[in-house]
Amino acid sequence: PRATPSLRYLETLAPFSEHHHDNDGDDSIDAGPTGGHMWDGRAGSAHAQAGMPLLSPDEMANASVEDVAHKLAASGYAAQMREAFGAGVFDSAQAAFAAAGLALETFQQSPADFYPFSSKYDAVLRGQAKLSAAEARGLAAFNDERRGNCAACHISSVTADGAFPLFTDFGHVALGVPRNRELPPNADPAHHDLGLCGPLRTDLAAHPEYCGLFRTPTLRNVALRGAFFHNGRFHSLEEVVRFYAQRDTRPQRWYPRDAKGRAQKFDDLPAAYHANVNVEAPFGGEPGGKPSLSDTEVRDIVAFLKTLTDADLQRPASLGSGVVTR
Structure with a gap:
C-alpha cells in the first residue's frame, strides 16, 4: 500500500517519459524519468488513473470490471449515467467501466475543484497579500540552493x-525514505516497494537505475496531509522538512542501527540500489556535520508551506483554527 497522492494540480501532467527536457530552450540537459499518474507514473492519463483505485486491493477492492459495472448499474446515479452515456451503457461491463473513468476524468478537469490557485501564496503572487516575516524567511530558505533547495524539484516561481x-x-527521484514498518507487507524483510521498477509497475523491471524512484508530488495543500512520502512513513510536515535537512548528517535519527550502533541508511531499499538515492542539497554532509537547515529554518519553511493551502480547504476563522481535509 502507498499513501494516497493528491489529485489536485495535475492538469498539465504529461504521460510518463524516460527522458524529459525542460521548456527553457536548452535541450542538452535530460531531466530523466518524468510524468505519468500514480506514484510510479504507470497511468498514462487521468482516464487510466481513474480506473486503478476501483480495482486496487488496497483501495476499493472490487473483484473485477464486471463487479464495478454491477455496482454502477445499481447505484443512485445509474439514470444519470444512462443519460450521459446512452441507454445501453450497462449492456457491457467494459463500456460501463470506461464511462465511469470518463466521468471521473471530466470531473477532475474542473478548475474550481482541482486547480483553483486560491491559496495565500497565490494572493501574494497577484499582489493581493503579503507573507509574514516567518513565511518570507521560509520561502527564501525553500529557494536557496545552499539550504533547502526545495525549488529544484518543487518549482515556486511563476513560469x-x-x-x-x-x-x-x-x-x-529516490530519496531514501526510511522503511515504514507499520505497513503489513513490510513484515516480510524481502518485500520492497521499488517505485518505477516494481512491483506495481512492471514494464521497467529490467531498469535497476530506476529502482527506488517515485514521482515528485505537488506541495500545494501539503499542510493538510496526514501521511508523507510514498510509504506514509512520516506524519508531521516539520519532521519531513527536518528529514531532508538531516538525513545524512543525523542518520541515526531516521534509520535503525546495527549491532555496533551504526545507522543502516536507506533501509527500505536493497543495497544494490543505494546509488540511485539523490544526494543533492539539502542532502549531503557527513554524520555529525552541520545540517543544511537550522531548526528555525525548518519551522520557517513549514510556515511558508502552510501558505499553499487552497481557500476552499481552509476552515473559516469563526470556526477556530485548523483545516478541513476533504
Whole structure:
C-alpha cells in the first residue's frame, strides 16, 4: 500500500517519459524519468488513473470490471449515467467501466475543484497579500540552493509564460525514505516497494537505475496531509522538512542501527540500489556535520508551506483554527 497522492494540480501532467527536457530552450540537459499518474507514473492519463483505485486491493477492492459495472448499474446515479452515456451503457461491463473513468476524468478537469490557485501564496503572487516575516524567511530558505533547495524539484516561481507554479516538476527521484514498518507487507524483510521498477509497475523491471524512484508530488495543500512520502512513513510536515535537512548528517535519527550502533541508511531499499538515492542539497554532509537547515529554518519553511493551502480547504476563522481535509 502507498499513501494516497493528491489529485489536485495535475492538469498539465504529461504521460510518463524516460527522458524529459525542460521548456527553457536548452535541450542538452535530460531531466530523466518524468510524468505519468500514480506514484510510479504507470497511468498514462487521468482516464487510466481513474480506473486503478476501483480495482486496487488496497483501495476499493472490487473483484473485477464486471463487479464495478454491477455496482454502477445499481447505484443512485445509474439514470444519470444512462443519460450521459446512452441507454445501453450497462449492456457491457467494459463500456460501463470506461464511462465511469470518463466521468471521473471530466470531473477532475474542473478548475474550481482541482486547480483553483486560491491559496495565500497565490494572493501574494497577484499582489493581493503579503507573507509574514516567518513565511518570507521560509520561502527564501525553500529557494536557496545552499539550504533547502526545495525549488529544484518543487518549482515556486511563476513560469516564463505567466503560469502560477505547481510546486512540482513531476520528475521521479529516490530519496531514501526510511522503511515504514507499520505497513503489513513490510513484515516480510524481502518485500520492497521499488517505485518505477516494481512491483506495481512492471514494464521497467529490467531498469535497476530506476529502482527506488517515485514521482515528485505537488506541495500545494501539503499542510493538510496526514501521511508523507510514498510509504506514509512520516506524519508531521516539520519532521519531513527536518528529514531532508538531516538525513545524512543525523542518520541515526531516521534509520535503525546495527549491532555496533551504526545507522543502516536507506533501509527500505536493497543495497544494490543505494546509488540511485539523490544526494543533492539539502542532502549531503557527513554524520555529525552541520545540517543544511537550522531548526528555525525548518519551522520557517513549514510556515511558508502552510501558505499553499487552497481557500476552499481552509476552515473559516469563526470556526477556530485548523483545516478541513476533504
